[in-house]
Amino acid sequence: MPCQxxxxxxxHSVFVSExxxxxxxxxxxxWTRDDWNDDIPPFFKRLKKIDDDRSFVIxxxxxxxxxxxxxxxxxxxxxxxxxNDYTNFSTKINIIRAFNxxxxxxGEMCSIIKDIRNDFAHNLEIDNFADAEKSKKLPKNLIKLKxxxxxxxxxxxxxxxxxxxxxxxxxxxxxxxxxxxxxxxxVVLFRRETxxxxxxxxxxxxxxxxxxxxxxx
Numbered sequence: 001m002p003c004q005x006x007x008x009x010x011x012h013s014v015f016v017s018e019x020x021x022x023x024x025x026x027x028x029x030x031w032t033r034d035d036w037n038d039d040i041p042p043f044f045k046r047l048k049k050i051d052d053d054r055s056f057v058i059x060x061x062x063x064x065x066x067x068x069x070x071x072x073x074x075x076x077x078x079x080x081x082x083x084n085d086y087t088n089f090s091t092k093i094n095i096i097r098a099f100n101x102x103x104x105x106x107g108e109m110c111s112i113i114k115d116i117r118n119d120f121a122h123n124l125e126i127d128n129f130a131d132a133e134k135s136k137k138l139p140k141n142l143i144k145l146k147x148x149x150x151x152x153x154x155x156x157x158x159x160x161x162x163x164x165x166x167x168x169x170x171x172x173x174x175x176x177x178x179x180x181x182x183x184x185x186x187v188v189l190f191r192r193e194t195x196x197x198x199x200x201x202x203x204x205x206x207x208x209x210x211x212x213x214x215x216x217x
Contacts, residue, residue, distance in 0.1 A: 014152035014175045015182070017103035024102055024186045036181060053128040053166050054120045060173045061089075061117040064110065064180075068092050071180050075099065075187045089114050101190075102183045109148055109176045115141045116169065129165040148172055 012018050017025040043063045050056045072095060073079045083092065093114060097107035119138040120126060132138040142165065149156055149168050155175050159167035193199055 012152075014105060014155045015103075015179055017105075022100050022103055023190075024183060027182045028186050028189065040177070040181075047170075053169075054126070056166060057117050057120050057169065060170070061113055064113060064173060064177055065089050065092065067177050067180050068096060068110065071096065071184055071187065074184055075101070075191065077191075089117075096180075101187060102180070105148070105152070106176055106179045106183075109172050112141060112144050112148065113169070113173055113176065116145065129169075142168075145169060145172055 015027060019025075040063075043059070047056060047060060050059065068089075069083070069092065072083060072092065076082060082095070090111075093107060093110045096102070096110070097104070116138065119135050119141060123135050123138075125131065125134040126138060129138075129142070132142055145168055149159065149171055152175065156171040157174070158171045159165075
């Protein structure tokens with residue numbers, strides 16, 4: 001889902017994995033755009049009205065956390081046994097990374113966004129990205145953020161060198177949010193097929209076959 005107003009170069013897309021490092025290396029064809037259109041655009045409208053970076057980062061990260069919770073509820077049958085109101089954002093990100101279903105760059109970018117949110121939420125001296133030097137951690141996190149932006153520049157829409165640093169954050173936040181959302185469809189199909197009786201019976205037949213082979217060795 002690259003940005004439509006930029007000429008594509010020869011870099012790989014943020015929405016796929018070129019390495020054999022996750023279960024789903026690309027999105028399937030089916031995903032529910034109507035669901036996205038009903039759900040997410042109001043948050044983009046609210047973000048456009050925010051002037052200070054602190055409020056922007058905190059709201060944007062809350063939207064991302066909401067999306068991560070959606071994803072986990074779709075994947076984990078008894079979600080509430082693992083995640084509740086006391087489960088922190090880091091744990092939710094780590095659960096997505098631990099199951100290794102989707103390209104790892106999404107988990108990495110989630111962690112960077114979470115760290116930047118924490119920089120603003122726990123340091124009252126910084127209200128905007130221009131105040132980064134007042135924080136010990138924020139400058140390093142902004143370097144990581146820009147590295148990801150450069151790695152997946154072809155999929156970015158908002159930032160250019162003359163624009164505010166907030167737009168790098170917005171770019172990374174957007175592709176992370178969209179990426180996790182569209183991979184939901186892969187997970188829906190995965191759950192449906194693995195919980196199908198035919199699939200369970202095929203595993204049972206395979207176990208018998210492997211058992212017979214082991215006896216003949």
